Amino acid sequence: MPFVHLFERYLREQGLPVTQQRAAVADAVFSAVGHLSVDDIEQRLRDSGERIGKATIYRTLDLLVKSGLVDEHDFGEGFKRYEHLLHRQPVHQHLICLECGKVTEFRSDALQAIQNDVATAYAFTPTRHRFEIYGLCADCRDAGVTIRYQGLTCPIEKL
Amino acid sequence: MPFVHLFERYLREQGLPVTQQRAAVADAVFSAVGHLSVDDIEQRLRDSGERIGKATIYRTLDLLVKSGLVDEHDFGEGFKRYEHLLHRQPVHQHLICLECGKVTEFRSDALQAIQNDVATAYAFTPTRHRFEIYGLCADCRDAGVTIRYQGLTCPIEKL
DNA sequence: CTCAGTGCAAACCGTTTGCAGAACG
DNA sequence: CGTTCTGCAAACGGTTTGCACTGAG
Numbered sequence: 313m314p315f316v317h318l319f320e321r322y323l324r325e326q327g328l329p330v331t332q333q334r335a336a337v338a339d340a341v342f343s344a345v346g347h348l349s350v351d352d353i354e355q356r357l358r359d360s361g362e363r364i365g366k367a368t369i370y371r372t373l374d375l376l377v378k379s380g381l382v383d384e385h386d387f388g389e390g391f392k393r394y395e396h397l398l399h400r401q402p403v404h405q406h407l408i409c410l411e412c413g414k415v416t417e418f419r420s421d422a423l424q425a426i427q428n429d430v431a432t433a434y435a436f437t438p439t440r441h442r443f444e445i446y447g448l449c450a451d452c453r454d455a456g457v458t459i460r461y462q463g464l465t466c467p468i469e470k471l
Numbered sequence: 472m473p474f475v476h477l478f479e480r481y482l483r484e485q486g487l488p489v490t491q492q493r494a495a496v497a498d499a500v501f502s503a504v505g506h507l508s509v510d511d512i513e514q515r516l517r518d519s520g521e522r523i524g525k526a527t528i529y530r531t532l533d534l535l536v537k538s539g540l541v542d543e544h545d546f547g548e549g550f551k552r553y554e555h556l557l558h559r560q561p562v563h564q565h566l567i568c569l570e571c572g573k574v575t576e577f578r579s580d581a582l583q584a585i586q587n588d589v590a591t592a593y594a595f596t597p598t599r600h601r602f603e604i605y606g607l608c609a610d611c612r613d614a615g616v617t618i619r620y621q622g623l624t625c626p627i628e629k630l
Numbered sequence: 631c632t633c634a635g636t637g638c639a640a641a642c643c644g645t646t647t648g649c650a651g652a653a654c655g
Numbered sequence: 656c657g658t659t660c661t662g663c664a665a666a667c668g669g670t671t672t673g674c675a676c677t678g679a680g
Contacts, residue, residue: 318623321623322622322623325623325624328659328660329653329654329655329658329659329660330654330655331653331654331659331660331661332653332654333660333661334660350644350645364661364662365661365662365663366644366645366662367645367646367647367661367662367663367664368660368661368662370644370645370646371646371660371661378621378622379622379623380620380622380623381622381623386545386547388545390643390644390670391643391644391645392644392645405589407589407590407593407595409595410598416593416595418589418592418593420585420588420589422581422585423585423602426579426581426582426602427604429579430564430566430577430579430604431566431604431606433577434566434575434577434608434609435608435609435612436566436568436575436604436606436607436608436609437606437607437612437618438604438605438606439569439605439606439607439618440604440605440606441602441603441604441605442601442602442603442605443582443585443600443601443602444600444601445586445589445590445595445597445599445600446597446598446599446600446601447590447595447596447597447598447599448595448596448598449593449594449595449596450593450594450595453594453596459596459598461539463481463537463538463539463540464477464480464481464484464538464539464540465484487634487635488633488634488635488678488679488680489679490634490635490636490678490679491678491679492635492636493635509669509670523636523637524636524637524638525637525669525670526636526637526638526639526670526671526672527635527636527637529669529670529671530635530636530671549645549668549669550668550669550670551669551670
């Protein structure tokens with residue numbers, strides 16, 4: 313688990329104690345792939361015999377996010393997900409299936425250019441962006457799932 | 472307030488009663504500009520002498536979103552914001568200031584093209600996308616605010 | 631009249647916090 | 656040894672829900 317050392321280095325840089333729990337949480341996140349909920353992380357810790365309180369998991373995740381090693385995501389599920397940034401492209405975006413919740417990553421260099429253009433136009437100093445596409449993944453579509461529009465038959469009309 | 476009629480039409484199309492409260496909530500949303508929190512909406516209703524329970528506001532907002540007349544946003548503030556889709560371009564994106572919370576809208580036709588390209592590549596059926604740029608608005612930057620990186624000095628190194 | 635909507639308050643649920651005891655450095 | 660962390664449980668805050676009552680059609 314060499315990645316945990318990066319987090320330990322961060323803690324030392326900040327003058328914070330490196331505790332057993334912090335290392336365990338970091339290991340649980342770094343040794344997994346994908347977008348983990350806090351419950352996922354708690355489960356992984358429990359499976360490896362660690363018994364760590366939820367509060368400590370939350371507190372450690374804050375540190376992991378601050379360190380820049382982990383990204384926090386909110387896909388509108390009512391809770392957050394965490395994804396470590398090692399072993400992957402530094403910038404990527406997400407396809408989110410509204411049916412099964414599967415998250416697929418993709419890269420688009422054009423987005424960075426758009427961010428820069430827009431930021432220049434609005435005198436905005438960008439620190440990060442997010443681009444998410446919601447819809448139906450291939451599996452769900454093949455399974456016959458469809459998303460029907462349930463809104464007005466014609467939104468703009470007869471003001 | 473002609474826009475409320477669109478919502479009333481939606482309700483009738485769905486066989487749902489058009490109540491005084493639903494019309495009042497719709498009016499409060501349609502007569503405002505920008506991205507309203509539920510508290511904002513409640514305040515607007517109170518200012519016009521309406522006394523409507525929060526539960527009804529939430530329930531009516533669900534209907535407004537389903538009708539397609541209102542968009543729900545989550546800018547990571549811990550609560551949702553609502554924006555009506557009348558009097559504006561149908562598709563737009565947001566610049567969000569991390570300092571003052573101000574939201575600026577912009578349009579980028581290139582995004583639609585990216586969505587289509589990515590969706591084709593992954594056999595994904597897109598229904599909507601969101602592109603948000605977070606950073607510092609011109610006002611906050613001019614006021615001398617800066618956002619300093621507090622993470623690892625060098626994230627990827629010495630595995 | 632009947633069925634759905636409303637208001638209130640309680641429940642919910644992910645997350646945060648206060649505090650006494652345990653660990654790091 | 657002092658300072659910070661941990662675990663527990665209680666608090667928090669936005670949102671949802673149950674239920675008796677009101678109102679729309």
